[in-house]
Amino acid sequence: MSAYSIGVDLGGTNLRAAAIDDRGKMIEKISGSTHIKEGRDAVVNDMVQAIDSLRKRIPGDLAGVGIGVPGFILIEKGVIVGSNNLAPLENYPIRDEIEKRLGTKVILENDANAAALGEKWIGAGKDVNDLVLLTLGTGVGGGIVSDGRVLEGSVGMAGEIGHITVVPNGNPCGCGNTGCLEKHASATAIGAMARLIGLGADLTALDVYNLAVKDDRRAKAIFTSMGQHLGIALATLINIFNFPLYLLSGGPLPAWDFFAPAMIAEVEKRSFTYRNAPTRIEKATLGNEAGLYGAAYLPLLHRH
Amino acid sequence: MSAYSIGVDLGGTNLRAAAIDDRGKMIEKISGSTHIKEGRDAVVNDMVQAIDSLRKRIPGDLAGVGIGVPGFILIEKGVIVGSNNLAPLENYPIRDEIEKRLGTKVILENDANAAALGEKWIGAGKDVNDLVLLTLGTGVGGGIVSDGRVLEGSVGMAGEIGHITVVPNGNPCGCGNTGCLEKHASATAIGAMARLIGLGADLTALDVYNLAVKDDRRAKAIFTSMGQHLGIALATLINIFNFPLYLLSGGPLPAWDFFAPAMIAEVEKRSFTYRNAPTRIEKATLGNEAGLYGAAYLPLLHRH
Numbered sequence: 001m002s003a004y005s006i007g008v009d010l011g012g013t014n015l016r017a018a019a020i021d022d023r024g025k026m027i028e029k030i031s032g033s034t035h036i037k038e039g040r041d042a043v044v045n046d047m048v049q050a051i052d053s054l055r056k057r058i059p060g061d062l063a064g065v066g067i068g069v070p071g072f073i074l075i076e077k078g079v080i081v082g083s084n085n086l087a088p089l090e091n092y093p094i095r096d097e098i099e100k101r102l103g104t105k106v107i108l109e110n111d112a113n114a115a116a117l118g119e120k121w122i123g124a125g126k127d128v129n130d131l132v133l134l135t136l137g138t139g140v141g142g143g144i145v146s147d148g149r150v151l152e153g154s155v156g157m158a159g160e161i162g163h164i165t166v167v168p169n170g171n172p173c174g175c176g177n178t179g180c181l182e183k184h185a186s187a188t189a190i191g192a193m194a195r196l197i198g199l200g201a202d203l204t205a206l207d208v209y210n211l212a213v214k215d216d217r218r219a220k221a222i223f224t225s226m227g228q229h230l231g232i233a234l235a236t237l238i239n240i241f242n243f244p245l246y247l248l249s250g251g252p253l254p255a256w257d258f259f260a261p262a263m264i265a266e267v268e269k270r271s272f273t274y275r276n277a278p279t280r281i282e283k284a285t286l287g288n289e290a291g292l293y294g295a296a297y298l299p300l301l302h303r304h
Numbered sequence: 305m306s307a308y309s310i311g312v313d314l315g316g317t318n319l320r321a322a323a324i325d326d327r328g329k330m331i332e333k334i335s336g337s338t339h340i341k342e343g344r345d346a347v348v349n350d351m352v353q354a355i356d357s358l359r360k361r362i363p364g365d366l367a368g369v370g371i372g373v374p375g376f377i378l379i380e381k382g383v384i385v386g387s388n389n390l391a392p393l394e395n396y397p398i399r400d401e402i403e404k405r406l407g408t409k410v411i412l413e414n415d416a417n418a419a420a421l422g423e424k425w426i427g428a429g430k431d432v433n434d435l436v437l438l439t440l441g442t443g444v445g446g447g448i449v450s451d452g453r454v455l456e457g458s459v460g461m462a463g464e465i466g467h468i469t470v471v472p473n474g475n476p477c478g479c480g481n482t483g484c485l486e487k488h489a490s491a492t493a494i495g496a497m498a499r500l501i502g503l504g505a506d507l508t509a510l511d512v513y514n515l516a517v518k519d520d521r522r523a524k525a526i527f528t529s530m531g532q533h534l535g536i537a538l539a540t541l542i543n544i545f546n547f548p549l550y551l552l553s554g555g556p557l558p559a560w561d562f563f564a565p566a567m568i569a570e571v572e573k574r575s576f577t578y579r580n581a582p583t584r585i586e587k588a589t590l591g592n593e594a595g596l597y598g599a600a601y602l603p604l605l606h607r608h
Contacts, residue, residue, distance in 0.1 A: 072576065081580065130458065144544070146450065153546020154434065155581045160543040165536050165574055167472060177539070177574040232469050235481070236540060239464040240448070242457020270469055270481040272376065276385065277459045 007296030012085025020296040024122035064105035064299025068114035075156030116143025118294030136250035140182035184229035227259035231266025249284035311600030316389025324600040328426035368409035368603025372418035379460030420447025422598030440554035444486035488533035531563035535570025553588035
């Protein structure tokens with residue numbers, strides 16, 4: 001009987017869990033809500049219940065459970081130390097608690113790191129061993145896969161690409177910096193720019209995209225700006241890593257044709273390596289599922 | 305009889321070779337000049353002769369030869385593809401030629417990568433497995449050691465930290481970019497800033513340092529600017545890698561007390577990870593020898 005693993009994606013809004021076999025085939029998925037307002041124990045109970053119900057129904061050996069969470073984590077301790085969306089879970093031994101209740105191996109990981117690993121396993125990066133993923137959403141998440149594994153750093157905080165400086169005196173960020181990539185290129189930043197230039201006070205990234213499709217000059221300028229800032233960050237990443245593949249995912253991806261030309265122009269200008277070594281910048285292919293696949297892959301990887 | 309290895313540091317001006325044993329003890333060193341004006345063959349002959357004369361005098365098994373060169377290299381092919389100082393050696397099978405003439409294993413590496421590895425082996429980084437080294441000189445070189453080995457990237461161009469953008473519309477760089485770190489924080493940049501603000505037309509970084517020691521306000525402002533730009537780059541590196549150690553080396557190091565306060569202030573502002581995970585920013589300790597040690601370590605590492 002083949003082995004399988006369970007991946008969990010614990011977001012601020014949604015809680016999802018999926019059983020995935022060791023060849024990357026999804027066997028079953030459960031989707032629910034994250035009841036963060038009901039407190040820490042409610043969230044942990046929901047997770048344990050979801051994992052347990054999958055385990056009871058799936059035949060085969062459970063290799064373990066991987067959990068992707070938004071925020072800064074300490075990977076050795078299995079603890080969330082900073083998370084805008086999951087603040088009640090900060091500094092709580094969430095990994096050990098779930099491990100104890102289930103009696104199986106649990107690995108905690110940052111959600112963007114998990115998504116990068118998912119894309120490497122069975123997504124747009126399955127033909128390479130080294131890639132960087134940027135997830136464009138409320139913020140900008142980053143995950144780095146080096147030699148087939150997540151680059152964790154000394155405590156598990158590697159890959160915080162959303163907080164690299166792209167405009168030294170740019171927009172202020174909650175992290176304490178000014179000009180973080182995520183304040184100039186996230187879905188949230190698109191909405192903020194729309195407001196700034198008087199396009200509308202409460203437009204979403206999708207609204208701005210729809211205006212761009214209708215050839216609205218200002219909406220298109222917003223995506224050009226977003227592309228330029230993504231390009232600065234990507235050129236930095238390419239100069240640092242010389243990896244073969246850089247992936248983008250997230251809500252603004254449909255606007256690719258509006259932001260990518262400015263992004264690529266910036267990368268070409270700013271990276272000798274991009275111009276001289278084979279380097280692809282592409283759309284990720286697993287969408288929202290990447291984090292589930294990557295989380296499930298973690299215990300399979302660590303088994304070897 | 306213990307094994308030893310030969311490290312070569314091929315600079316635009318100096319050619320040095322050293323025999324180093326497998327515990328990192330330097331046995332013998334040869335220092336000469338790089339006769340680049342006499343052409344490619346003269347340089348290759350000098351290298352082969354230096355290596356061979358060491359080999360003839362040293363007892364024990366030669367594990368191989370490592371050669372550090374300034375510039376962009378293709379590591380698998382053993383070829384230099386871009387080098388301001390060694391242009392006549394570009395696109396020539398230098399590694400294979402030397403290997404053939406000596407009949408021993410030769411590894412070509414970027415000089416800053418070699419220096420980073422040297423610092424990891426027996427220098428300031430010997431107690432860690434992951435570090436980044438910045439070498440401040442004519443330009444700014446970078447070397448990344450991850451899990452005890454040089455991060456090479458897909459063709460060997462990883463670690464080009466001197467060319468990451470720290471000022472999007474900053475000083476133009478020969479690489480095609482504007483605002484590269486090395487145009488705002490190298491020894492050359494210090495001299496250029498001195499000229500720009502009327503401190504002197506032909507001052508070296510050392511001259512500017514001597515003025516700063518005499519409490520010259522403008523000389524001190526130059527080091528503050530240099531520190532700020534180093535800080536932007538270091539914060540980016542820390543956010544990306546979450547490594548425990550970042551090292552600086554090179555001519556401007558004596559000016560540490562003038563540039564480091566601004567550098568650290570910038571890092572503290574721009575990196576949540578720096579503020580929350582144990583992270584050291586320190587002086588490298590091997591100076592000019594780092595590249596020799598690292599080059600010699602390459603064949604020892606690849607033996608395992």
